[in-house]
Amino acid sequence: MKIIACYSNKGGVGKTAAAVNLAYAFAAAGSRTLICDLDPQGASSFYFRVKPSKKLKETLFFKDVQRFTKAIRATDYENLDIVPANMSFRDFDVFLSRMKNSRSRLQKALKAGGSEYDTIILDCPPNISTLSENVFRAADCIVVPVIPTTLSEQTFEQLVAFFRDNRLQRKKLLAFFSMVQRSKKLHRDTMERMQKKHPKRFLDSAVPFSTEIEKMGINRAPVATYGARKGPGAAYQNLHMDVVDRL
Amino acid sequence: MTKTDCYFLPSKAAQNLLERHVEKLSPVVIDDAPPSGFRLVDTFDGEVRKTGRLLFATGNRLQLLSKDTGFLHQVSSRTDGYVADLDEGDVKTALQNISPLRRLQAIGETDIEEVTLAFVDSAQKTRVRARVWFMNASGGGSAALVVLQGLRGYDKALNQLRAHVLASGGGSFSDGALYKSLFPMQVVYVPKPKIAVGRKEAAFDAANDIIHAYLPIVRLNEPGIIKDIDIEFLHDYRIGLRKIRSVLSLFSEVYSDKMTVSLKQRFSSLMSPTGQLRDLDVYLAEKDKFYALLPKRLHAGLDALFALFANRRAEQQSILAKHLKSKAYTQEIEDLVSLFAKKKKLRKGKNAGQPALEYSRALIWKKYGKVCTIAANIDDQTEDEEVHNLRIQCKKLRYLMEFFAPVFPKKEFNSILQPLKKLQDNLGLFNDYSVQQESLHALLDELNTNQKGENLEIAQSLGALIVVLHGKQLQERARVVESFAKFNDAKTKETFQALFKKQKAKA
Numbered sequence: 071m072k073i074i075a076c077y078s079n080k081g082g083v084g085k086t087a088a089a090v091n092l093a094y095a096f097a098a099a100g101s102r103t104l105i106c107d108l109d110p111q112g113a114s115s116f117y118f119r120v121k122p123s124k125k126l127k128e129t130l131f132f133k134d135v136q137r138f139t140k141a142i143r144a145t146d147y148e149n150l151d152i153v154p155a156n157m158s159f160r161d162f163d164v165f166l167s168r169m170k171n172s173r174s175r176l177q178k179a180l181k182a183g184g185s186e187y188d189t190i191i192l193d194c195p196p197n198i199s200t201l202s203e204n205v206f207r208a209a210d211c212i213v214v215p216v217i218p219t220t221l222s223e224q225t226f227e228q229l230v231a232f233f234r235d236n237r238l239q240r241k242k243l244l245a246f247f248s249m250v251q252r253s254k255k256l257h258r259d260t261m262e263r264m265q266k267k268h269p270k271r272f273l274d275s276a277v278p279f280s281t282e283i284e285k286m287g288i289n290r291a292p293v294a295t296y297g298a299r300k301g302p303g304a305a306y307q308n309l310h311m312d313v314v315d316r317l
Numbered sequence: 318m319t320k321t322d323c324y325f326l327p328s329k330a331a332q333n334l335l336e337r338h339v340e341k342l343s344p345v346v347i348d349d350a351p352p353s354g355f356r357l358v359d360t361f362d363g364e365v366r367k368t369g370r371l372l373f374a375t376g377n378r379l380q381l382l383s384k385d386t387g388f389l390h391q392v393s394s395r396t397d398g399y400v401a402d403l404d405e406g407d408v409k410t411a412l413q414n415i416s417p418l419r420r421l422q423a424i425g426e427t428d429i430e431e432v433t434l435a436f437v438d439s440a441q442k443t444r445v446r447a448r449v450w451f452m453n454a455s456g457g458g459s460a461a462l463v464v465l466q467g468l469r470g471y472d473k474a475l476n477q478l479r480a481h482v483l484a485s486g487g488g489s490f491s492d493g494a495l496y497k498s499l500f501p502m503q504v505v506y507v508p509k510p511k512i513a514v515g516r517k518e519a520a521f522d523a524a525n526d527i528i529h530a531y532l533p534i535v536r537l538n539e540p541g542i543i544k545d546i547d548i549e550f551l552h553d554y555r556i557g558l559r560k561i562r563s564v565l566s567l568f569s570e571v572y573s574d575k576m577t578v579s580l581k582q583r584f585s586s587l588m589s590p591t592g593q594l595r596d597l598d599v600y601l602a603e604k605d606k607f608y609a610l611l612p613k614r615l616h617a618g619l620d621a622l623f624a625l626f627a628n629r630r631a632e633q634q635s636i637l638a639k640h641l642k643s644k645a646y647t648q649e650i651e652d653l654v655s656l657f658a659k660k661k662k663l664r665k666g667k668n669a670g671q672p673a674l675e676y677s678r679a680l681i682w683k684k685y686g687k688v689c690t691i692a693a694n695i696d697d698q699t700e701d702e703e704v705h706n707l708r709i710q711c712k713k714l715r716y717l718m719e720f721f722a723p724v725f726p727k728k729e730f731n732s733i734l735q736p737l738k739k740l741q742d743n744l745g746l747f748n749d750y751s752v753q754q755e756s757l758h759a760l761l762d763e764l765n766t767n768q769k770g771e772n773l774e775i776a777q778s779l780g781a782l783i784v785v786l787h788g789k790q791l792q793e794r795a796r797v798v799e800s801f802a803k804f805n806d807a808k809t810k811e812t813f814q815a816l817f818k819k820q821k822a823k824a
Contacts (some may be wrong), residue, residue: 119442143470146435146443150470290440 072317073180073190075209080197080225083215084248086113087283087293088309089193091302092213094292095310096189104142104187105152106180108162108205109195110156118145119290120154127158129165132175138183147292149310151187159195166200171199177208200231206238211316213309215248215277218260229266240271244316246309247276275314276310320386322465322479325495330485331449331461335434339481342436342444342474352430352453355380357499360419361541361550362506366413369491371462379408382462384491386411396733397421399547418602420547425500427454430715436478444474452499460498462490506537508553514723520676521669524568527720529642529657531557533586536650543638547632548598551637555595558588570666577666582608583653587646594637596756597630610785611778618778625775674780677721682713682817701751704797708744717742725816733812740804743796754783 076089086109093114095104107114112122126141142151169175184190194205206212214229218224226245233240245268251257265272277283280302282293289296294303326334335344345527358379359365363374367386374396381389391406401422403409415421430451435443446466453459463482467475488494493505514523535557541550562584565577572580600607604623608616640646656662668676691707692750715737722730761779764772 119438119440121440121442141470144468 073209075192075194075205075212076216077212078196079198079229083217085215088215089191090114090117091292091306093191095307096188101188103150103189104184105191107155107193109193110155110157110160114193115154117290118152120152123154123156132179135182142156145159150238162201163199173203173207176204180229184282212242214245216245217249218257219249243271244273246273249279250276251279275312277305321384324463324482324487325490326461326463326487328459328461345435345437347435348433350431352428355427355429356423357425359424362508364415366491381408381411418549425454426430427452444471445478458499458501460495511769514673516674516724518673520571520671521665523673524564524571528561531560539641540620543641545634553594555591567717570668572666573664576664590640594633597626600626611781615778615781618774621775638812640654674724678817681717685813688714708748711741729812733809736804743800747793750786754786757783
């Protein structure tokens with residue numbers, strides 16, 4: 071079982087879109103896939119039209135394997151299931167800080183509850199917290215969307231520094247450029263600079279800015295399922311292949 | 318593979334499934350495949366269906382739907398015939414429990430249109446799916462099959478849809494309703510009819526009911542014998558006639574003497590042209606067993622012997638087929654069917670009015686007494702003739718008990734029927750070995766008077782077979798005393814008394 075986290079310490083960078091479309095790509099390639107919506111806002115659950123889980127509250131996520139597996143729902147796509155979000159996930163940090171071995175709790179829960187899956191994709195909330203430390207430890211790789219702008223660049227540097235300072239494996243970080251507008255000089259320059267600075271951290275594939283991706287909110291489905299196979303659909307497909315290569 | 322949630326559904330109810338809400342879920346068609354032609358394949362006695370499965374063939378493809386394993390597919394150059402004749406594959410493996418003596422055949426043709434439905438909630442999220450097979454048979458019959466597909470985490474929706482399907486007339490596809498809807502003109506063949514004999518029913522009516530139930534079985538097997546589909550048609554035909562004949566001989570004085578004699582004679586005449594073909598069928602079906610009895614150097618003789626049997630069988634089959642197609646036969650069997658359907662011309666005997674319970678008690682008790690008396694006199698030195706007599710009386714006892722089984726408490730009844738069956742197995746083998754020796758002797762005599770080149774080789778093998786069969790017969794003979802003691806233990810005696818002697822004890 072491989073655990074792939076979609077994470078960014080900055081919001082609005084296309085993290086949930088990456089999680090949903092990557093999960094779809096893994097499942098379509100025949101991998102039994104579970105997407106775990108750790109973000110209490112429940113955006114990936116919304117995209118898959120799955121209602122929030124009512125019973126997987128508070129510490130049960132980490133303590134009760136049966137509850138965890140009972141909360142799993144099939145999506146409308148083959149090989150792809152989801153653990154929908156719950157509003158109490160917003161207090162994960164509080165629960166985790168009270169629990170023993172608080173940094174490896176997530177890994178334990180996923181290994182026990184998600185053992186029948188080949189791939190687990192985590193859609194993570196955008197902050198650095200006890201939960202994200204759990205994510206960094208549990209995940210085999212951390213896919214980080216980066217908009218090629220100054221502010222995003224800065225938050226990415228903060229993330230790399232956090233990994234370095236906390237002796238976390240930096241090679242787990244797989245960044246890719248998201249919402250890219252090649253017509254903008256700022257985007258082109260930022261991409262060139264960051265790739266030079268972090269040659270091993272960045273994947274080759276990039277996801278362009280696209281109204282098709284924005285329409286996911288209306289269509290409530292992965293982009294590849296509603297006729298966007300060529301543009302953004304293909305971009306996520308390439309991202310999937312790059313991630314598979316690095317795994 | 319997981320268990321399949323699959324149901325038969327009348328076509329109209331299936332059509333409604335496409336249009337109506339199930340609780341708060343709305344149906345959405347997500348796939349609709351154009352109709353294509355299939356043959357529904359089964360044995361004559363519906364073994365595939367009765368074991369909870371349906372077998373479809375199209376071109377050289379076989380598709381097996383099973384409650385336990387879902388769908389299995391394979392390609393086979395043959396899609397009918399014996400299971401052994403199919404190419405190797407998943408379907409063939411799954412069909413290993415079908416009788417090797419029964420041939421698979423197309424029981425009808427149907428178009429199948431497969432529609433896949435998703436039942437979605439208010440957010441258009443699929444909660445449960447269903448595959449619906451709309452089947453339109455070439456003869457005008459129609460039916461549908463619904464396979465429910467639950468989704469993880471949505472058990473409630475699956476339960477709601479299942480309840481809806483069942484409430485709309487859905488049911489098991491293995492109880493015959495599907496075949497009846499698709500092929501309404503075909504009679505579903507039931508080789509062992511359930512005949513409800515009531516405790517107070519007059520013995521005359523019980524006898525008529527049994528004969529009336531077995532006559533259609535006899536008739537339904539005629540086409541299969543004529544077309545020589547498999548040997549079980551003749552076997553079942555003969556069982557039907559034998560049951561009828563045993564009613565006539567065992568139910569004493571329910572019909573007038575004259576009527577009994579006449580009926581016995583008429584049914585014997587129907588049976589007699591079938592004996593030779595059945596014997597040859599058994600030899601050929603058990604060919605491998607005979608080869609296993611003799612050393613390899615005698616197999617060449619067996620090859621010639623079985624070639625001879627095969628030729629004779631072909632002759633006999635053609636003679637019997639001709640007989641069954643003859644006007645005389647058709648007239649006779651139709652007259653008998655009509656006699657037992659109308660009952661007007663049946664003349665009653667002095668026991669005709671006796672209630673079934675008392676009547677059968679007396680008959681069974683008397684027969685059991687006879688069996689015990691014969692058995693008591695059998696030891697290692699007794700003539701074989703007496704052992705044969707014991708076998709015949711046991712067979713009569715078994716038939717009587719089976720005819721009247723509905724009248725007695727099931728548990729106690731079965732507790733004595735099972736040991737009786739075991740005893741009969743022993744006596745049956747003893748008889749088979751004996752009869753086979755006799756018929757092989759007769760064949761040997763025939764060959765001696767009919768000297769030809771290969772006959773010597775056959776004669777050698779025949780001689781060896783007779784010796785081996787004789788040895789086997791002796792083995793079975795040696796077990797008889799012990800077998801009977803096992804059958805007639807204290808508990809059996811007690812149960813026979815309690816069930817059949819009760820009335821006398823009270824008096």
